[in-house]
Amino acid sequence: MDSMNRKQFLALAALAGMAAPGCLEAKGSSRKVIVVGAGMAGLVAATRLKQAGMEVEILEAGNRVGGRMWTDTSLGMALDLGAAWVHGAGEKNPLTSLVKKLSIPVLETDADSLALYSDGEEISDELYEEIDENTEDLYSSGRNLKRRARLNDTMEEVLEEMPDDLSKTVRQGVRWNFASDVEIELSADARELSLKYWDEDYAFDGPEWLLKTGFVAVARHLAQGLMIRTNTTVSRIRKTANQVEVHTNAGQLQADFVVVTCSVGVLQSGAIRFEPGLSQERQEALSRIKMGTMKKIALSFPRAFWPSVHRMGDLRDGPTLEFWNLQPLTGKPALVALTQGAFARELERGHEKGAKEVAMEHLRSMFGKVPDPIGMIRTKWHSDPLFRGSYSIVASGSSIGDFETMAEQDDDRVFLAGEACNARYPGTLHGAYLSGVSVAKSILELV
Numbered sequence: 001m002d003s004m005n006r007k008q009f010l011a012l013a014a015l016a017g018m019a020a021p022g023c024l025e026a027k028g029s030s031r032k033v034i035v036v037g038a039g040m041a042g043l044v045a046a047t048r049l050k051q052a053g054m055e056v057e058i059l060e061a062g063n064r065v066g067g068r069m070w071t072d073t074s075l076g077m078a079l080d081l082g083a084a085w086v087h088g089a090g091e092k093n094p095l096t097s098l099v100k101k102l103s104i105p106v107l108e109t110d111a112d113s114l115a116l117y118s119d120g121e122e123i124s125d126e127l128y129e130e131i132d133e134n135t136e137d138l139y140s141s142g143r144n145l146k147r148r149a150r151l152n153d154t155m156e157e158v159l160e161e162m163p164d165d166l167s168k169t170v171r172q173g174v175r176w177n178f179a180s181d182v183e184i185e186l187s188a189d190a191r192e193l194s195l196k197y198w199d200e201d202y203a204f205d206g207p208e209w210l211l212k213t214g215f216v217a218v219a220r221h222l223a224q225g226l227m228i229r230t231n232t233t234v235s236r237i238r239k240t241a242n243q244v245e246v247h248t249n250a251g252q253l254q255a256d257f258v259v260v261t262c263s264v265g266v267l268q269s270g271a272i273r274f275e276p277g278l279s280q281e282r283q284e285a286l287s288r289i290k291m292g293t294m295k296k297i298a299l300s301f302p303r304a305f306w307p308s309v310h311r312m313g314d315l316r317d318g319p320t321l322e323f324w325n326l327q328p329l330t331g332k333p334a335l336v337a338l339t340q341g342a343f344a345r346e347l348e349r350g351h352e353k354g355a356k357e358v359a360m361e362h363l364r365s366m367f368g369k370v371p372d373p374i375g376m377i378r379t380k381w382h383s384d385p386l387f388r389g390s391y392s393i394v395a396s397g398s399s400i401g402d403f404e405t406m407a408e409q410d411d412d413r414v415f416l417a418g419e420a421c422n423a424r425y426p427g428t429l430h431g432a433y434l435s436g437v438s439v440a441k442s443i444l445e446l447v
């Protein structure tokens with residue numbers, strides 16, 4: 001471009017409503033919505049807005065739809081690397097009817113179907129009982145502490161309530177339960193998690209479902225009929241007099257409304273520049289919420305060498321791995337180990353062998369001589385610049401009020417949505433779904 005630089009050309013082209021070379025074609029509707037991100041919240045919001053007659057386009061930086069719904073099939077089975085469970089698959093959960101409508105076969109998991117090992121032997125019934133009683137005692141001391149907790153207090157304080165006189169195995173068992181119920185569940189270490197807001201989110205009643213097809217089936221269904229541009233990274237969102245400019249690696253678009261559904265980690269990284277910036281309240285809330293890290297290490301084997309329970313673990317000091325048996329779900333001899341927080345981030349930084357070796361070391365300690373895995377996948381949500389973690393957590397120093405602030409729409413053209421914009425069900429797929437419904441409603445009220 002000789003006489004005009006590219007920026008000037010883009011500005012002129014936008015004014016004239018024409019498409020510049022390398023610029024996305026902006027369709028001329030006066031009621032256009034651009035949705036940033038093709039995860040659950042973006043897909044649901046776009047569907048609702050389109051159904052209401054608006055022109056909707058989704059811009060997705062990745063090369064696939066689904067975001068944190070991501071099913072891998074490279075091990076010859078459908079494995080969800082991101083969200084896997086419909087938590088509380090009762091009538092009130094919007095995902096329940098969706099899964100039923102799509103006739104997706106499910107496996108109802110049973111957390112009580114558990115085998116814990118110590119020094120290569122499954123622990124006795126008496127030990128299970130003693131561990132469970134002491135775990136309940138620990139949680140009830142924790143609830144007492146929570147009543148008088150301050151904003152910066154962490155869940156580490158609950159662990160400090162563990163009595164000194166427990167036997168080594170019982171102490172390790174209580175620690176394992178705590179890791180599974182709290183730390184892996186919330187994808188963060190006790191020292192990162194708020195004590196004051198522990199268990200303040202809501203949950204739907206109902207069973208826990210894993211989908212035999214993986215969540216890809218849900219993502220694909222939601223994406224049907226929507227205009228989605230993949231490999232399109234949004235870097236700047238600028239409000240002009242009565243439109244919003246969206247700048248991407250593939251050019252610039254204009255819309256009347258923009259919905260940004262990127263994770264808290266992405267928003268915190270400054271990958272998208274907002275002009276003008278987000279409100280002070282939102283920026284402050286955003287700076288206090290944190291992203292957790294959940295890591296999955298999936299291993300397939302020539303044969304199953306473990307019992308036909310749903311979950312398993314080795315009682316030891318140090319980081320916890322919770323193994324889920326994938327055989328009832330996939331029909332294949334495979335396990336997935338879950339771990340979280342600082343250890344998960346450390347494994348992400350290390351070599352692939354690190355994660356495999358850690359998982360195999362636990363399995364050898366539980367079952368003795370075991371065959372080598374024939375396949376492995378491990379996730380890296382924390383180091384992925386499109387996510388920067390697994391899901392938002394109420395970190396010490398933050399509060400449920402911060403999630404309420406994220407959910408409150410305080411602008412009439414630039415909107416936020418996604419799992420962290422739901423104060424009742426943060427960090428979940430159904431929270432992201434409901435946030436998508438809610439943001440669409442907010443926009444439709446304005447038109």
Ligand SMILES: Cc1cc2nc3c(=O)[nH]c(=O)nc-3n(C[C@H](O)[C@H](O)[C@H](O)COP(=O)(O)OP(=O)(O)OC[C@H]3O[C@@H](n4cnc5c(N)ncnc54)[C@H](O)[C@@H]3O)c2cc1C
Pocket residue numbers: 036037038039040041042059060061062066067068069081082083084085086087232233234235261262263266271272294295296379381385386387389390391417418419420427428429430432
């Ligand atoms: C390991 C793991 C396990 C989980 N397990 C469960 C579970 O079992 N059950 C459950 O209910 N929930 C679970 N979750 C949480 C659940 O997956 C999320 O809450 C939900 O998927 C978030 O959806 P979202 O639409 O808010 O965000 P996302 O899915 O993150 O969608 C945002 C999209 O924005 C895109 N994007 C990012 N930056 C840009 C940019 N600059 N320009 C354009 N696009 C961009 C991203 O690529 C992404 O596709 C899990 C998550 C992880 C990671």
